[in-house]
Amino acid sequence: xxxxxxxxxxxxxxxxxxxxxxxxxxxxxxxxxxxxxxxxxxxxxxxxxxxxxxxxxxxxxxxxxxxxxxxxxxxxxxxxxxxxxxxxxxxxxxxxxxxxxxxxxxxxxxxxxxxxxxxxxxxxxxxxxxxxxxxxxxxxxxxxxxxxxxxxxxxxxxxxxxx
Amino acid sequence: xxxxxxxxxxxxxxxxxxxxxxxxxxxxxxxxxxxxxxxxxxxxxxxxxxxxxxxxxxxxxxxxxxxxxxxxxxxxxxxxxxxxxxxxxxxxxxxxxxxxxxxxxxxxxxxxxxxxxxxxxxxxxxxxxxxxxxxxxxxxxxxxxxxxxxxxxxxxxxxxxxxxxxxxxxxxxxxxxxxxxxxxxxxxxxxxxxxxxxxxxxxxxxxxxxxxxxxxxxxxxxxxxxxxxxxxxxxxxxxxxxxxxxxxxxxxxxxxxxxxxxxxxxxxxxxxxxxxxxxxxxxxxxxxxxxxxxxxxxxxxxxxxxxxxxxxxxxxxxxxxxxxxxxxxxxxxxxxxxxxxxxxxxxxxxxxxxxxxxxxxxxxxxxxxxxxxxxxxxxxxxxxxxxxxxxxxxxxxx
Numbered sequence: 410x411x412x413x414x415x416x417x418x419x420x421x422x423x424x425x426x427x428x429x430x431x432x433x434x435x436x437x438x439x440x441x442x443x444x445x446x447x448x449x450x451x452x453x454x455x456x457x458x459x460x461x462x463x464x465x466x467x468x469x470x471x472x473x474x475x476x477x478x479x480x481x482x483x484x485x486x487x488x489x490x491x492x493x494x495x496x497x498x499x500x501x502x503x504x505x506x507x508x509x510x511x512x513x514x515x516x517x518x519x520x521x522x523x524x525x526x527x528x529x530x531x532x533x534x535x536x537x538x539x540x541x542x543x544x545x546x547x548x549x550x551x552x553x554x555x556x557x558x559x560x561x562x563x564x565x566x567x568x569x570x571x572x
Numbered sequence: 573x574x575x576x577x578x579x580x581x582x583x584x585x586x587x588x589x590x591x592x593x594x595x596x597x598x599x600x601x602x603x604x605x606x607x608x609x610x611x612x613x614x615x616x617x618x619x620x621x622x623x624x625x626x627x628x629x630x631x632x633x634x635x636x637x638x639x640x641x642x643x644x645x646x647x648x649x650x651x652x653x654x655x656x657x658x659x660x661x662x663x664x665x666x667x668x669x670x671x672x673x674x675x676x677x678x679x680x681x682x683x684x685x686x687x688x689x690x691x692x693x694x695x696x697x698x699x700x701x702x703x704x705x706x707x708x709x710x711x712x713x714x715x716x717x718x719x720x721x722x723x724x725x726x727x728x729x730x731x732x733x734x735x736x737x738x739x740x741x742x743x744x745x746x747x748x749x750x751x752x753x754x755x756x757x758x759x760x761x762x763x764x765x766x767x768x769x770x771x772x773x774x775x776x777x778x779x780x781x782x783x784x785x786x787x788x789x790x791x792x793x794x795x796x797x798x799x800x801x802x803x804x805x806x807x808x809x810x811x812x813x814x815x816x817x818x819x820x821x822x823x824x825x826x827x828x829x830x831x832x833x834x835x836x837x838x839x840x841x842x843x844x845x846x847x848x849x850x851x852x853x854x855x856x857x858x859x860x861x862x863x864x865x866x867x868x869x870x871x872x873x874x875x876x877x878x879x880x881x882x883x884x885x886x887x888x889x890x891x892x893x894x895x896x897x898x899x900x901x902x903x904x905x906x907x908x909x910x911x912x913x914x915x916x917x918x919x920x921x922x923x924x925x926x927x928x929x930x931x932x933x934x935x936x937x938x939x940x941x942x943x944x945x946x947x948x949x950x951x952x953x954x955x956x957x958x959x960x961x962x963x964x965x966x967x968x969x970x
Contacts, residue, residue, distance in 0.1 A: 410824035412838050417776060427772045434767055435705055445712050459741065461726040484893040487638040520641040520732045525740070526892040528878050528885055534726070 461521045461534040464512055466555040473500075474556055475531035478507040482523035482532055490516035491523060510555060514540065515548040586614055589951075593622050597700045597955040600965030604942070604954065611951050616943040620936075623969035631929025635895030636662050636736060639929070644730040646933060647967040649692055650685035650910045652721070655734035660815065661905035661916035662736045665898045666870060673861045674738050675816045680751070680854045681724075681733065682816075682907070683847040687758070688717045689910035690798075690840045690847075690962075697837065697959030698769060701778050706765050713761045720750050736896075737871035738864030748855050755848050762844055770838070779834035783945040783957035786831060793941040796934050797912025799961055802839045803831030809908035821853045833960035840962070870896045895924030911935050911962060933967040 420426060447454060456462065467475045478495035496508035523532050542548055587608045592598035601622035607615040627646065631639055643658040644651035656678045663670065670678075695710030718728040723744055725731040733740055769775045785795070790803040800807055808825040810818040826842035828835030864871045872891055873884040900922045906915030912934025919928040938961055945961075946954050 410826050410842075412826050412828055412835070412842055414829075414834070414838060417771060417773060421771055422773055424773055427774065431705075431768050431772065434764060445715070457723045457744075459723065459726040459744070479889075481889065481892045485638065487634060487641050518641055518730065519727065520730065521726060521740075522638070522641070522732075525872065526888070528888055530875070530879070 456536040456538060460536045460538070461519045462537040463514065463519065463535060463540055463550075464517065464523060464555065465533055465535045465557075466510065466552065467531050467533055468556060474507060474510075474552070475529055476507050476510065477503055477529055477531070478505045478510075479528065481526040481528065485522050485526040487520060487522065488516045488518055490514075490518075507552060510552040512550045512555060513548060514542065514550055515545065584609075591954060593619075598958060599696065599963050602939075602958070602963065602965055602968070604958075606946075606951065606954060608951060613946050613949050613951060613954060616946045616954065618939055618942060620939070620965075620968050623965045625970065627970045628929050628931055631926050631931075633925065635924045636898070636926065637891070637895055639926075640734065640736075641730060641732045644732055645966055646931065646970065647689070647909060647911055647914070647935065647964045648729060649689040649964055650682075651729060651731045652681040652685040652725075652733055653689075653907070653909045654914065655731060656682055657905070657907045657909065657914045658916055659734040659736050660907060661903060661918055662898070664905045665901065665903040665918055665920055666736070666896070667899075668737050668865050668867060668870065670738060670865050671862050672817075672859045673742075674863050674865075676854050676858045677739055677743060677863065678734065679816050679818065679821075680851050680858075683851045683854070684717055684720070684751070686847045686910045687844050687851075688714045690844045691717075693910070693962035694765070694837060694840055697956075697962070698775075700955050700959040701775065703769060703775065706768050709761065709765055713758065716754050716757075720747070720754065723747075723750070735864070735872070737867055738862075742863045748858070751851060751855060755852055758848055759845065762841060766841055770841070776834065778952075778956050779837060779960065780832060781830070782833045782949060782953045783836075783960065784830060784832045785941060785945050789944065790831065790941070793944065794937045795912070795941055796937070797909065798839045798843060799836055799912065799938050799941075801826065802828035802835040804829055809906060809913055815907055817854075818850075820857065821850045823847075823850050823853075833956050836960040836962075897922055897924055906932065909934060911964060911967065912938060914967075931970055933970060935963045935965075935967040936970070939963055939968055 469475050478493055480493060480495070483491040483493055490513045491511070493510040494508045495505045497504055498506045519534060521534050524534050589606045589608055591604040591606055593601040593603040598604070603619040603622065605617045605619060606613055627642055630642060634642070640655060640658065643654040646654045691710040691714045695707035698706035721731060722728045724747060725733040725740070785803055787803040787805045790800050790805060795803070804827055806825055806827045809815070811825055823846045826839045826846065828839050868884070868887050873887055877884040878888045898920045900920060902917070902919040904915055904917040906913045913932065914934055915932035917930035917932065918926050921927040942957065942961065945957050949957070
């Protein structure tokens with residue numbers, strides 16, 4: 410399909426009509442409602458159920474991490490952000506539990522492959538999106554931080570909402 | 573030019589000017605060394621590599637599954653399209669046929685990505701040339717699309733939505749309505765953008781006859797995408813080599829005449845309208861069914877099955893820790909990205925990682941024609957040409 414473009418007419422070649430036309434269009438937008446802009450810090454967008462915020466570990470009903478330290482998330486993580494160490498345990502109904510579990514948020518790209526890989530639904534990408542960390546030493550999230558519920562939300566419930 | 577005696581004898585030399593890498597008109601970190609004679613560009617040498625991240629080499633160190641998020645970051649204005657190009661190359665290597673529904677989903681995603689990329693690309697071109705309003709309106713429309721992408725994939729930009737043999741998750745309930753709502757408002761939004769620019773004398777003066785490249789030269793330089801079509805060469809992979817299900821849709825490929833900046837702008841504007849047509853048709857034809865190919869050795873099992881079935885759990889462990897092993901061989905697969913032909917050339921030695929991953933990124937090759945286009949033009953034309961070529965540095969530097 411050839412694009413047809415007619416030469417500008419004499420009237421169009423005058424600068425003034427083009428300026429008036431442009432201004433009339435933009436002026437119309439001044440009175441349009443609703444406004445599109447979101448006043449961000451006061452008004453916050455609500456992420457959908459599939460949203461991939463920063464990763465969290467899930468606890469079971471007794472408060473133990475559900476993680477069995479199989480290492481799949483660490484193996485699949487494209488930027489190698491996850492490091493974990495396993496330990497044997499006799500307190501739980503399964504044998505392995507992480508003694509340390511670290512996610513380097515300086516490397517994490519929030520791709521969600523750890524969640525996809527996890528065979529026990531122990532890691533989930535939450536809906537928290539404000540990821541400002543001022544100190545580089547705090548970029549590595551330890552197991553305690555990863556296990557915290559965020560803004561009063563139970564990780565367990567969040568996982569169920571995701572299709 | 574009538575030269576006076578003084579002008580002939582006066583010793584003059586050309587001035588070298590660095591355009592970028594921080595110049596707002598260079599779309600990222602492109603640096604062009606311009607050789608100027610007064611205000612006329614004698615020569616231009618693009619210096620690239622400021623955003624080099626070694627993606628081809630990383631491709632040799634990650635499994636085929638792990639490499640998907642890296643493709644988001646090539647042409648970061650159309651990550652869904654990049655994902656599709658990459659997984660299609662791997663699928664060609666593995667000789668997988670994806671389900672019908674997935675093909676339609678990929679077409680819809682690619683075309684929406686094209687619309688969003690062109691909205692931003694033309695918005696930025698207008699911004700470079702001083703029309704700030706168009707940029708904001710383009711951004712507003714794109715924002716609506718990004719809301720849909722966020723609901724669909726989980727993120728706005730780095731989607732990583734495609735998987736080898738399918739997609740991560742099926743479309744969400746209400747996707748069709750969301751896209752239709754967008755498509756209803758979309759034509760009037762493009763018309764408004766065009767009303768501000770297309771027949772505006774100032775815009776035409778800045779673009780018409782600027783950065784002309786003939787069809788023959790464009791082919792010689794290996795231009796693809798809208799930049800090639802603006803020069804009058806009708807070549808679109810969606811028509812020339814219909815991948816996915818593009819042969820089932822009725823759409824036109826806009827072609828320009830002069831190959832100048834104005835034509836490149838007009839071609840993209842029309843392409844957005846045609847993409848909207850394709851999305852509309854694809855939504856109407858969208859079949860039901862599974863989204864992932866039934867190949868347990870390659871495609872991940874669903875979560876429910878992993879939690880209950882031993883066999884699926886074994887597959888999950890095998891796929892996630894080692895990856896699948898493709899046959900030995902090499903494959904090249906390309907699709908029509910918003911910027912042009914994005915191709916992946918994969919050499920496999922039978923390991924779960926590629927032996928060699930080569931990316932034919934359209935912006936990189938389109939950039940090579942830039943000195944040819946800008947030679948003889950004015951300094952301000954360089955900005956118009958870069959804007960109209962719609963370069964993305966993530967893709968140029970890889």
